[in-house]
Amino acid sequence: MTDVTDATRDAGADATIRQCLSLDQPRSFFLFAGAGSGKTRSLKEALEGLDTTTLMTLRKHSRKIAVITYTNAAADEIKRRVKADPVFQVQTIHSFAWSLIEGRTADIRAWLESNLQSEISDIQAAHAKGRAGKAHDERIKKMASKTKRLERLAEIRAFTYAPEGDNFSRDALQHTEVIALAAHFLTESETFQNIVLARYPFILIDESQDTMKPLMEALLIFEARHRGRISLGLLGDTMQRIYSDGLRDLDQRVADFAQPAKQMNHRSRERIVDLANAIRRDDDRRQQRAREDKPGGTVRVFLAPSEGTDRAVFEAFTCAEMARITGDPAWQNAETVKTLTIERHMAAARLGFSELFEPLSKPDKLKDGFRDGTLPAMRLFSHRVLPLVTAQRDGDAFAAMAVLRDGSPLVDKRGIRVGRAGQATGLDAARAGVAALMTLFKDERDPSCAEVLAVVAEHRLFPIPDQLRPCLPEDRPAAQDMADILAELDLTTPEDTPPTDTTITDAWTQALETPFSQVAHYRAYVEDRSSYGTHQGVKGLEFPRVMVIADDVHTRFKGVASYETLFGVKPLGPDAQKKADKGEETTIERTRRLLYVTCTRAEESLALVLYSEAPDTIRRFLISNGWMAEDEVVIAATDGT
Numbered sequence: 001m002t003d004v005t006d007a008t009r010d011a012g013a014d015a016t017i018r019q020c021l022s023l024d025q026p027r028s029f030f031l032f033a034g035a036g037s038g039k040t041r042s043l044k045e046a047l048e049g050l051d052t053t054t055l056m057t058l059r060k061h062s063r064k065i066a067v068i069t070y071t072n073a074a075a076d077e078i079k080r081r082v083k084a085d086p087v088f089q090v091q092t093i094h095s096f097a098w099s100l101i102e103g104r105t106a107d108i109r110a111w112l113e114s115n116l117q118s119e120i121s122d123i124q125a126a127h128a129k130g131r132a133g134k135a136h137d138e139r140i141k142k143m144a145s146k147t148k149r150l151e152r153l154a155e156i157r158a159f160t161y162a163p164e165g166d167n168f169s170r171d172a173l174q175h176t177e178v179i180a181l182a183a184h185f186l187t188e189s190e191t192f193q194n195i196v197l198a199r200y201p202f203i204l205i206d207e208s209q210d211t212m213k214p215l216m217e218a219l220l221i222f223e224a225r226h227r228g229r230i231s232l233g234l235l236g237d238t239m240q241r242i243y244s245d246g247l248r249d250l251d252q253r254v255a256d257f258a259q260p261a262k263q264m265n266h267r268s269r270e271r272i273v274d275l276a277n278a279i280r281r282d283d284d285r286r287q288q289r290a291r292e293d294k295p296g297g298t299v300r301v302f303l304a305p306s307e308g309t310d311r312a313v314f315e316a317f318t319c320a321e322m323a324r325i326t327g328d329p330a331w332q333n334a335e336t337v338k339t340l341t342i343e344r345h346m347a348a349a350r351l352g353f354s355e356l357f358e359p360l361s362k363p364d365k366l367k368d369g370f371r372d373g374t375l376p377a378m379r380l381f382s383h384r385v386l387p388l389v390t391a392q393r394d395g396d397a398f399a400a401m402a403v404l405r406d407g408s409p410l411v412d413k414r415g416i417r418v419g420r421a422g423q424a425t426g427l428d429a430a431r432a433g434v435a436a437l438m439t440l441f442k443d444e445r446d447p448s449c450a451e452v453l454a455v456v457a458e459h460r461l462f463p464i465p466d467q468l469r470p471c472l473p474e475d476r477p478a479a480q481d482m483a484d485i486l487a488e489l490d491l492t493t494p495e496d497t498p499p500t501d502t503t504i505t506d507a508w509t510q511a512l513e514t515p516f517s518q519v520a521h522y523r524a525y526v527e528d529r530s531s532y533g534t535h536q537g538v539k540g541l542e543f544p545r546v547m548v549i550a551d552d553v554h555t556r557f558k559g560v561a562s563y564e565t566l567f568g569v570k571p572l573g574p575d576a577q578k579k580a581d582k583g584e585e586t587t588i589e590r591t592r593r594l595l596y597v598t599c600t601r602a603e604e605s606l607a608l609v610l611y612s613e614a615p616d617t618i619r620r621f622l623i624s625n626g627w628m629a630e631d632e633v634v635i636a637a638t639d640g641t
């Protein structure tokens with residue numbers, strides 16, 4: 001018998017996956033294992049390890065292996081590992097869903113028609129019961145726009161969809177529609193199921209605990225119906241489910257799947273693995289082993305009162321202390337410490353884009369898109385104007401032209417056609433617009449976003465999204481002209497929302513006062529290029545030094561998580577208590593999972609910075625629950641020093 005080592009202890013899991021990925025006898029599997037256990041690595045190795053006969057057979061019959069990742073970055077990493085071999089179709093869930101339904105115009109139209117009709121009748125029913133007021137007006141608007149979309153459905157020749165982009169045009173589908181359509185066809189259409197079976201013998205999903213419920217449900221139904229003809233491979237960790245999109249009881253839905261197990265944590269040093277085990281003990285009790293060649297490691301908690309503590313000073317002190325305790329000077333270099341905050345606004349303040357963040361993160365219709373970088377009005381600045389200005393500053397005419405080609409109606413061939421008699425061609429107009437834009441930045445000036453917007457609109461450099469139109473200076477005819485051009489190019493949003501919502505306009509009016517330089521900080525942040533991340537944004541990643549900041553007082557979306565509740569400073573509210581009694585999820589479980597995800601990103605050392613109304617209570621919780629030793633908790637004086 002060979003000796004079991006850390007490297008071989010979990011080898012059985014990889015062997016099981018290899019057996020499941022068989023064209024003759026495909027079997028579904030569910031690899032759910034803790035943080036750093038090498039799930040993603042197992043996925044890559046399973047793909048790389050496929051034998052030549054299997055690959056040749058797949059190619060011969062134009063079949064593919066679908067690999068679904070949570071982010072584009074993860075997809076790119078896997079593509080690199082499989083040397084971009086087209087037999088592997090690696091993409092995010094939205095791209096995958098779109099690849100399934102793209103081109104099925106008649107079916108999509110029929111589904112949309114019935115969906116819009118039922119949405120309209122739901123709104124009508126609510127309308128009949130409702131009273132006059134804001135909601136009443138909203139419903140009228142919604143009904144009108146949905147009715148308009150319904151009437152124009154027949155004219156659409158082909159539906160379009162950009163998994164990450166702005167789905168503006170009349171023929172564009174929205175993200176939720178694409179997911180719902182794929183789920184619908186997968187469960188309702190036998191022909192569709194046969195096409196999917198013929199195309200994909202194996203569908204592998206990483207981070208499947210967070211895969212959108214409707215599609216995951218549909219895949220499970222589809223798999224059960226065709227068991228033995230397909231391998232649905234699910235990888236993930238229920239303890240790392242951080243979005244409400246994921247299927248809560250996924251682990252109980254896969255009783256018939258092979259269930260390879262893993263014990264090791266290959267990422268973190270022993271002390272960090274011990275903490276992760278302690279956090280998990282109150283949940284599903286799964287425990288991991290650290291590698292023998294990764295002993296030691298450092299964990300410290302830094303507690304300070306939420307009132308009266310200067311966050312910047314306290315966090316600088318934390319880094320200095322961590323450098324001293326670990327003997328690792330990199331703790332004092334902001335770029336080599338990954339700082340994780342629960343919400344973007346905390347990072348926004350620390351990164352310097354608060355003036356954009358404050359107004360735009362409040363209104364319901366803006367906050368999600370703003371936070372995840374998909375809000376069309378924000379993208380005008382972050383994904384059109386910013387790269388254009390950067391390219392111009394760098395003297396990169398090619399890059400500038402690429403930005404214009406991608407988004408400017410002036411350079412779009414339809415835009416050139418719109419040029420009326422006596423007007424300059426689109427290209428000349430674009431050049432003049434860019435020159436005007438760059439004058440704003442002359443002599444190191446940092447213009448406001450409002451100034452930038454005015455120039456963009458006046459020169460029609462880019463389409464002005466609906467939400468920004470009421471903010472355009474009224475004395476310029478460009479606003480109306482732009483609306484005309486948009487109507488002609490059909491670049492309005494599908495439901496053509498009339499931009500009359502004053503909350504949104506007020507938010508934008510305030511945000512537009514922000515110096516344009518903050519847009520670059522914002523973009524670096526949404527693209528995760530800064531040294532700050534959110535609890536949610538770092539799944540799957542790892543960093544040598546991690547600082548987790550928990551600051552309930554500065555948490556806006558109170559329902560998301562509450563460290564004060566997790567650590568027993570605040571009790572659950574009566575409603576939450578009722579939920580808990582019924583076995584439903586509460587803030588405590590959600591916060592515990594977020595804490596688990598963040599702490600397990602650390603490889604070498606971890607600092608937890610907690611601001612609390614009762615630091616002593618937290619200290620007692622941590623020590624009595626065996627999460628921390630006494631000398632691992634550093635507590636600030638009551639005045640925050």
Ligand SMILES: Nc1ncnc2c1ncn2[C@@H]1O[C@H](COP(=O)(O)OP(=O)(O)OP(=O)(O)O)[C@@H](O)[C@H]1O
Pocket residue numbers: 007033034035036037038039040041042237240266267539540541542600
């Ligand atoms: N068998 C192994 N031997 C050595 N290193 C490993 C092994 N498996 C994984 N690792 C390393 O451990 C780290 C974590 O692996 P990986 O990211 O695949 O884990 P994961 O289970 O997907 O993590 P998480 O769920 O926390 O995102 C990586 O640096 C990886 O290279």
